[in-house]
Amino acid sequence: MKIKKAVIPAAGLGTRVLPATKAMPKEMLPIVDKPAIQYIVEEAVAAGIEDILIITGRNKEIIEDHFDRAPELEANLAKNHKDKMLDQCVKIANLANISYIRQRETKGLGHAISKARSFTGDDPFVVLYGDDVIMGKDPVAAQLCRAYEQYGKACVGIKQVAPEAISKYSSLKVQPLKDNLYDVTDMIEKPARGQEFSLFSILGRCLLTPEIYDILDRTEPGAGGEIQLTDAMAVLARRGGIIGVDFTGKRYDMGSKLGVMQAQVETALRHPEIGAEFTAYLKEIAAGL
Numbered sequence: 585m586k587i588k589k590a591v592i593p594a595a596g597l598g599t600r601v602l603p604a605t606k607a608m609p610k611e612m613l614p615i616v617d618k619p620a621i622q623y624i625v626e627e628a629v630a631a632g633i634e635d636i637l638i639i640t641g642r643n644k645e646i647i648e649d650h651f652d653r654a655p656e657l658e659a660n661l662a663k664n665h666k667d668k669m670l671d672q673c674v675k676i677a678n679l680a681n682i683s684y685i686r687q688r689e690t691k692g693l694g695h696a697i698s699k700a701r702s703f704t705g706d707d708p709f710v711v712l713y714g715d716d717v718i719m720g721k722d723p724v725a726a727q728l729c730r731a732y733e734q735y736g737k738a739c740v741g742i743k744q745v746a747p748e749a750i751s752k753y754s755s756l757k758v759q760p761l762k763d764n765l766y767d768v769t770d771m772i773e774k775p776a777r778g779q780e781f782s783l784f785s786i787l788g789r790c791l792l793t794p795e796i797y798d799i800l801d802r803t804e805p806g807a808g809g810e811i812q813l814t815d816a817m818a819v820l821a822r823r824g825g826i827i828g829v830d831f832t833g834k835r836y837d838m839g840s841k842l843g844v845m846q847a848q849v850e851t852a853l854r855h856p857e858i859g860a861e862f863t864a865y866l867k868e869i870a871a872g873l
């Protein structure tokens with residue numbers, strides 16, 4: 585079965601990148617000239633997704649406006665013969681069928697996903713965390729869809745993290761299946777020292793089956809007092825296993841200051857318009873460090 589639906593949670597408070605996120609969602613932070621969430625929508629579209637639900641909170645209008653037509657701006661660009669930019673702006677509005685729902689209260693990622701129930705219905709769906717931009721030739725959403733087509737089970741995008749960082753992430757109990765695929769049989773969110781199963785963690789992408797909703801309804805607040813998606817996925821993992829896909833692609837955490845700067849600098853270095861000039865500038869700066 586081909587996966588056609590995706591959910592992008594974008595209702596978090598973004599406290600780690602304040603004050604930039606006081607009045608603007610972190611998902612709208614630009615990477616040079618494109619907001620993070622556009623990279624994420626483009627990844628979903630490249631993976632064959634047609635319908636996208638963005639879960640928003642406060643300040644949702646700015647995200648909706650970005651994926652909508654902008655008649656005044658378009659008229660101005662047309663008048664000034666800025667055809668390339670005009671084309672880009674119109675294309676953004678036609679990327680996919682995007683709808684929106686408000687989470688109302690930021691009770692955690694698991695709570696946010698439970699709001700997608702009526703949108704996804706009986707279909708499996710990809711979740712792309714709104715603050716995790718992953719760049720690479722093969723969209724991670726597509727890597728998960730291929731694993732689902734093979735195994736028919738929920739899948740998670742995984743990578744090993746540094747031992748000192750695992751307490752900030754989830755930790756997975758894994759057994760190698762083949763190539764870059766693993767059987768995930770248990771997991772824990774933000775493990776205390778000694779509680780971790782492995783250094784494998786879920787980073788930014790998963791593919792869920794509708795049975796997750798009943799589990800989420802029964803999930804009590806966990807780490808940080810939030811309803812954790814990891815706690816609900818742990819039930820699925822213990823039930824019949826989840827497939828872990830050690831994905832290819834470089835992840836940038838747009839919810840952290842360092843991640844934002846890494847995304848900015850690396851993207852600027854290869855940017856068609858400013859790449860050469862920025863590279864020269866960076867070399868000059870680096871020489872003086």
Ligand code: UTP
Pocket residue numbers: 593594595596597598599600601639687689690691692693695696713714715716839
């Ligand atoms: P994070 O835990 O990184 O987001 O959630 P946060 O709560 O904004 O983080 P802090 O405040 O900097 O620590 C991962 C993704 O889930 C969304 C976020 O917007 C982000 O894309 N999220 C999180 C929600 O949609 N709702 C929530 O209640 C929590």
